[in-house]
Amino acid sequence: MGEGFASDSGQSTSKWQERRASGRAARQRTPRGTQEAVGDVDRDPIELLRINSMGRVPALIPLRYGRMLASPFAFFRGSAIVQAHDLASTPSSGLTVQICGDCHLSNFGGFATPERALVFDLNDFDETAQGPWEWDVKRLVASMAVAGRHLGHGRAGSEALCFEAAQSYQQHMREYAEMGVLDLWYERITFDRMYDDVQNEDVKRRIKRGSERASRRTHEKLLPKLADRSGDAWRIRDAPPAIFHIRGASTLVDEDDEWMKLEGDSHTILTPLIRDYVSTLTSERAALLSQFALQDIAFKVVGVGSVGTRCFVLLLTDHLGKALFLQLKEASTSVVARYVGATKHTHDGHRIVHGQRLMQAASDPFLGWASGPVGRPLYVRQLRDMKISADLETFSGEAFRGYASLCGWALARAHAKASGCALEISGYLGSGDRMAEVLVRYASSYADQVEKDYDAFRLACRSGRLMARTDADMAADFAA
Incomplete structure (x- = not known):
């Protein structure tokens, strides 16, 4: 995005159509089917974690690893560097935008705006930078697959979560492609709006309970x-x-x-x-x-x-x-x-x-x-001002799918607002289920890889290659 004003010709109807067409043309360079590749996984995840731990407080690194040992999803949360390494060798549409960089399902939540309205949005940006928009979407769907399996929703149920998130991203990106710049800038996913849109009574109760907790x-x-x-x-x-x-x-x-x-x-x-x-x-x-x-x-x-x-x-x-x-x-x-x-x-x-x-x-x-x-x-x-996060462990399959759809919506809004490239991204995604199905296959394959990496991580901790300690272990040192 350049500085200053766009020219009049840049806002013409023909230019608008050209921008969407350029997104569709990107499929010729990078067919959507190639996006299911998991990338270069011939690497040592333990060494990547060590690189990522450099410069941290040494006494706390074992606690980091101890928290990551809790489950494959906890490992996934703490190992953004591993997936970034793998994604670097995957095909890209060529559309580079501001991305979150660590867009897993637990980095979304509710918080208060300066006007004290409660909204749902991305809430962690430690890794944000310019990058391929696909990276955020792939980290999101992969997190759905990993967490869904860990929480007992099975492979089929987890794939349904991935499809819901990917399809929601696609549908909302198409809507944002036709939205005026100021309308998009002011777009917010409020809890009141969520409550009115949702049909499922269990989900409605969760939204209401979340609002009460946040207050x-x-x-x-x-x-x-x-x-x-x-x-x-x-x-x-x-x-x-x-x-x-x-x-x-x-x-x-x-x-x-x-x-x-x-x-x-x-x-x-x-x-x-x-x-x-x-x-x-x-x-x-x-x-x-x-x-x-x-x-x-x-x-x-x-x-x-x-x-x-x-x-x-x-x-x-x-x-x-x-x-x-x-x-x-x-x-x-x-x-x-x-x-x-x-x-x-x-x-x-x-x-x-x-x-x-x-x-x-x-x-x-x-x-x-x-x-x-x-x-x-x-x-x-x-710190924590009216911030809340989803209690995923208590979600039914239907509630989890609703949450997956919400995350896809929030990510589409964030990408569209930050980049001004909703037309191009929507053109690449298309209107059918093709891209969502590709992303489901990517997520399922990458979840398999995460489970392999988690097993290697657990072995490294057991063998002493890495030192891991839990919060309770370290707290006991001070109680003794």
Whole structure:
């Protein structure tokens, strides 16, 4: 996408038809049937995981692997680098757009817009970069296949999930191809809209229950769960290995780590970082943030794939003692950029924020980026404010298929908004079931490969090639 205005001729009816035709023409270069290839799987997944673990806090890498051991789907979640490696050798339509880069089914969820409306959307952008749109769709359908099998829906049931997600992506992309630019920019998948559209009563109950849960997941409710009050001050409560003060008795950070060598207290160390971060906010949001005072900062272990990266939670309060929790998260090199090519952003925090603002229907008002005290790129967002995720373990087959359709819809909206290429992508996809069927075959074959890789990973952990520890194991070290 270039800068400035498009020319009048670029918006003509003939040009509109040419753009859709160019998407159809891409099928000649890359027939849709070739998209079922799983790519170059003649590689060592363990070595790729080691590469992806470089630069992380050493004591937390075993916890990352311990969380990945929980199931083939947990392994899949934590091994985005492996699929990116494999996808790099697969055919591409040639349409490069802003992609999520880690588009599995658990990286979708509900959260509040700045206007406090609850929407469903993508919610993780650590790997976002310019890349083939197919990569996101293939990671999504593969996640459906892997998770569906693990949760007992069988091969046929899992393939039905994949088809639902792929077909939903195709159908909604076709709708977005005919939508005006501003209409598309303002498009949101709200929970109210979802509730009205759904016919199944079980799904309706889940949407309503999700809305009620989200309304309770506020900073005010989170404060007594994460912190203790001492006089007028609040201090985050240590609960290792999940959360701890980096220079406290429960720390899991080595004494020779770069963060441990910094001089001064947390406020002194963070002042330049916060100033850097605030400069990336709009002026009115910077003014809003200026009314909060920093109370405490602690290291917080998050997710599966992110375990071991330097992530912190900042507790701030206003003049009434009302809390605001911000998450400060290390921005590592994108696995997409590693295999597709260099990103235009020299700062990985900026890369993540740019991708998130571009792809989401509405983004966190406190989303910004900064460089850490030792130069590591970081990004900042709110912690858990009205955020909810699907409880997949309790889904019936029908509810799961509805969720798969919802994920395909949300991904189509994100790609269409971010790229302006809905016409071309829709032209390539076509109107029949051909591409959805191809993606089902890809997902099924790749799920087979994930299960093989998971077995190799488990063997590496059992043999001592990799060290893996659970949260409970590490927590017991501090209880002893």
